[in-house]
Amino acid sequence: MKFLNETLAKFAQLSMRERLLVLLVAALVLYFAFDAALLTPQAKRTKQLQQAAQAHRVEK
Amino acid sequence: MTQHINLLSKKKNLGAPATQLLLAPLAAVLLVLLALWAKGQMDETQALKDEQSAQQALQLAKDQLAASAKASGGDLSKEIEALKPRAQAAQAVTSKFDTLGRQQGYSDYLSALASVSESGVWLSKVDVSQGGKSVSLAGRALDKAAVLRYVKKLNDRFASLDVRFSTLDITPEAVPAKAGGAAGPLAVVAFKLN
Numbered sequence: 001m002k003f004l005n006e007t008l009a010k011f012a013q014l015s016m017r018e019r020l021l022v023l024l025v026a027a028l029v030l031y032f033a034f035d036a037a038l039l040t041p042q043a044k045r046t047k048q049l050q051q052a053a054q055a056h057r058v059e060k
Numbered sequence: 061m062t063q064h065i066n067l068l069s070k071k072k073n074l075g076a077p078a079t080q081l082l083l084a085p086l087a088a089v090l091l092v093l094l095a096l097w098a099k100g101q102m103d104e105t106q107a108l109k110d111e112q113s114a115q116q117a118l119q120l121a122k123d124q125l126a127a128s129a130k131a132s133g134g135d136l137s138k139e140i141e142a143l144k145p146r147a148q149a150a151q152a153v154t155s156k157f158d159t160l161g162r163q164q165g166y167s168d169y170l171s172a173l174a175s176v177s178e179s180g181v182w183l184s185k186v187d188v189s190q191g192g193k194s195v196s197l198a199g200r201a202l203d204k205a206a207v208l209r210y211v212k213k214l215n216d217r218f219a220s221l222d223v224r225f226s227t228l229d230i231t232p233e234a235v236p237a238k239a240g241g242a243a244g245p246l247a248v249v250a251f252k253l254n
Contacts, residue, residue, distance in 0.1 A: 049107035056114035
């Protein structure tokens with residue numbers, strides 16, 4: 001909590017241009033971390049399941 | 061009384077609005093990502109259901125196939141047993157074809173033989189046996205070297221027919237001259253080629 005308060009206090013001290021840059025970088029980091037941790041593995045699993053279902057249909 | 065005023069600090073402390081400015085967009089991004097993840101979860105669940113239903117359908121088809129094969133298996137084995145004597149008889153006949161001859165004849169052997177010639181060599185016997193696997197020739201020549209040249213040509217020509225001449229017997233012969241002829245007996249060699 002102390003870290004968050006300090007971070008917010010530092011953010012409050014920044015100019016508008018700096019704030020926008022920080023926001024942009026934070027959003028990008030958040031997106032890539034989320035994608036690497038959840039979205040890409042999920043898409044891979046879904047694709048594998050779809051291919052397996054298609055293979056079963058072809059074999060049938 | 062002295063009052064200190066920091067004139068170097070030009071940045072304003074925005075307080076709560078600054079916090080909102082930082083957290084609100086990040087929260088919006090997080091919400092979008094969570095929505096994407098939730099949609100991905102739904103897609104994955106649907107794909108899992110599809111895969112399971114396809115697997116069940118496949119298993120069902122396999123079971124039906126196995127059941128039908130099992131039902132007709134007895135009939136098939138009986139038919140196979142009934143056909144075995146006929147197949148053995150047919151196999152015995154076809155195995156004799158190899159020793160009796162070739163279905164397509166020996167014209168290719170004869171045309172190959174006719175295409176090879178050597179001066180001073182003539183054939184007196186051609187024998188093709190074992191379905192074309194064995195070819196033997198007999199003839200006469202004016203000298204041994206002509207026979208060797210002839211054998212080399214034959215082997216080159218018959219290589220495409222999978223026939224190779226590997227044994228050569230050469231016997232000198234003396235043909236008596238005609239009565240009244242001035243010359244003496246003619247020296248030739250007789251050869252047999254297998």
